[in-house]
Amino acid sequence: MSELIKNREYRQKAVKEIIRELHDGKPVEEVKAKFDAIAGDLDPAELSLIEQSLINEGLEVKEVQRLCDVHAAVFRDALEKHPAPDVPPGHPVDAFLHENRALEKLAGEVRSSLEKLSAAGGDAEQAAVLELAAKLNLLWDIDKHYRRKEDLLFPFLEKYEITGPPKVMWGVDDKIRDLLKDAKKLVAGYRPGDKHQLAAKLDEALAQLGEMIFKEEKILFPMAMETLSEDEWHQIHQAGDEIGYCLVEPRGGWRPVNVDTAAGRDKLADAGARGYIRFATGTLSPQEIELIFSHLPVDVTFVDKDGTVKFFSAGQDRIFPRARTIIGRRVENCHPPASVHIVEKIVADLRSGRKEQEDFWLELGGKYVYIRYFAVRDQAGAFAGVLEVTQDIKPLQAISGEKRIAD
Numbered sequence: 336m337s338e339l340i341k342n343r344e345y346r347q348k349a350v351k352e353i354i355r356e357l358h359d360g361k362p363v364e365e366v367k368a369k370f371d372a373i374a375g376d377l378d379p380a381e382l383s384l385i386e387q388s389l390i391n392e393g394l395e396v397k398e399v400q401r402l403c404d405v406h407a408a409v410f411r412d413a414l415e416k417h418p419a420p421d422v423p424p425g426h427p428v429d430a431f432l433h434e435n436r437a438l439e440k441l442a443g444e445v446r447s448s449l450e451k452l453s454a455a456g457g458d459a460e461q462a463a464v465l466e467l468a469a470k471l472n473l474l475w476d477i478d479k480h481y482r483r484k485e486d487l488l489f490p491f492l493e494k495y496e497i498t499g500p501p502k503v504m505w506g507v508d509d510k511i512r513d514l515l516k517d518a519k520k521l522v523a524g525y526r527p528g529d530k531h532q533l534a535a536k537l538d539e540a541l542a543q544l545g546e547m548i549f550k551e552e553k554i555l556f557p558m559a560m561e562t563l564s565e566d567e568w569h570q571i572h573q574a575g576d577e578i579g580y581c582l583v584e585p586r587g588g589w590r591p592v593n594v595d596t597a598a599g600r601d602k603l604a605d606a607g608a609r610g611y612i613r614f615a616t617g618t619l620s621p622q623e624i625e626l627i628f629s630h631l632p633v634d635v636t637f638v639d640k641d642g643t644v645k646f647f648s649a650g651q652d653r654i655f656p657r658a659r660t661i662i663g664r665r666v667e668n669c670h671p672p673a674s675v676h677i678v679e680k681i682v683a684d685l686r687s688g689r690k691e692q693e694d695f696w697l698e699l700g701g702k703y704v705y706i707r708y709f710a711v712r713d714q715a716g717a718f719a720g721v722l723e724v725t726q727d728i729k730p731l732q733a734i735s736g737e738k739r740i741a742d
Contacts, residue, residue, distance in 0.1 A: 419553075425588050426589045427572050429587070429589070431483075435552065437582040438548065441470065452464060477581055479578055480580075485501075487575065487658055489668070491660070492558075493668055500555070502668075509671045510543060515540050521533045573659075578658060629650055632726065633724050634724070635722065636723040637721070637723075638720050643665060644661050644662055644663065644669065647661065654702065654725050685710035693708045694706070696728075702729055705726050706723065707724045707725075
């Protein structure tokens with residue numbers, strides 16, 4: 336057994352050196368031959384732990400993201416030996432796999448539509464543009480696939496201190512989103528001279544999409560299956576409907592076998608519902624508090640002084656959807672890597688007292704969204720957290736004149 340451990344430690348050390356050589360610019364062919372000689376049976380979880388270790392030692396997440404396709408090329412043969420996870424129909428991973436098959440099929444249809452456009456002219460060209468636009472609108476459904484992965488699966492991996500690989504993958508997800516957005520804009524305002532630029536955008540987007548499917552099925556999902564408990568998968572399963580599914584509905588009615596949820600938690604909830612909470616200005620039951628927050632005309636999210644998401648209101652028409660698994664998550668892990676520094680700057684300014692609030696506003700889906708961040712302080716002035724308040728103010732901008740209660 337000790338010899339096995341030593342061999343594994345040696346292999347992991349050697350693979351780390353190989354990854355460092357890749358980042359130093361060594362050719363893939365040279366590095367791959369070295370890898371095949373010492374680590375041809377590397378499993379997905381082991382590779383993820385090695386990448387996490389390198390990030391912990393100071394390798395920049397952006398640098399890992401930049402060369403993640405190169406990593407996949409080097410490790411592909413070893414990872415191909417491992418089949419996709421065997422999960423029952425309806426399990427969260429089965430839903431992801433089922434969506435991947437639908438995405439592969441749709442990606443093939445997008446390629447066919449692009450080929451038609453490349454060869455078309457005149458009226459046929461316009462028809463090909465409309466066909467491609469319809470396919471790209473369908474393909475944008477991939478955003479829900481990525482959001483369930485980022486908002487539901489990644490938080491649980493973070494609990495086990497697996498933070499690097501999810502951040503790398505999230506960055507690539509965002510790159511695919513950006514490529515698809517650019518392609519959709521080119522199609523929406525299509526001119527014959529855009530053919531080559533559109534083809535380049537879509538070729539890269541579809542290639543990245545295919546690589547992401549490989550990384551999910553050969554690295555991410557096997558690692559997650561080895562790591563997460565059945566209870567955690569149950570929570571992911573329950574929250575999936577809040578975000579929605581990509582192209583296809585999940586199959587079957589998966590139910591976990593050994594989950595410590597229903598009975599005990601229901602008793603705790605019932606016991607809490609019988610108590611009342613006394614405020615400085617009144618007394619409310621937990622049920623009344625819940626109802627008040629769910630009926631506010633604004634969305635509210637609270638992050639505590641340690642940067643942990645503690646609460647969000649669950650109104651019927653939230654502007655930015657939230658999943659329950661965001662509770663307990665570090666706020667910087669709730670945003671794409673490209674915007675983390677902005678979030679950290681806002682929190683730092685509010686914490687230090689340089690600012691007491693920060694406001695933003697943008698047009699989004701026919702709404703004029705007003706986003707406000709407030710520093711929350713206790714009676715002694717100590718920082719207690721950040722309150723985010725979001726509201727569609729377009730109806731307010733339309734108000735004029737007066738309407739009195741007597742009217």
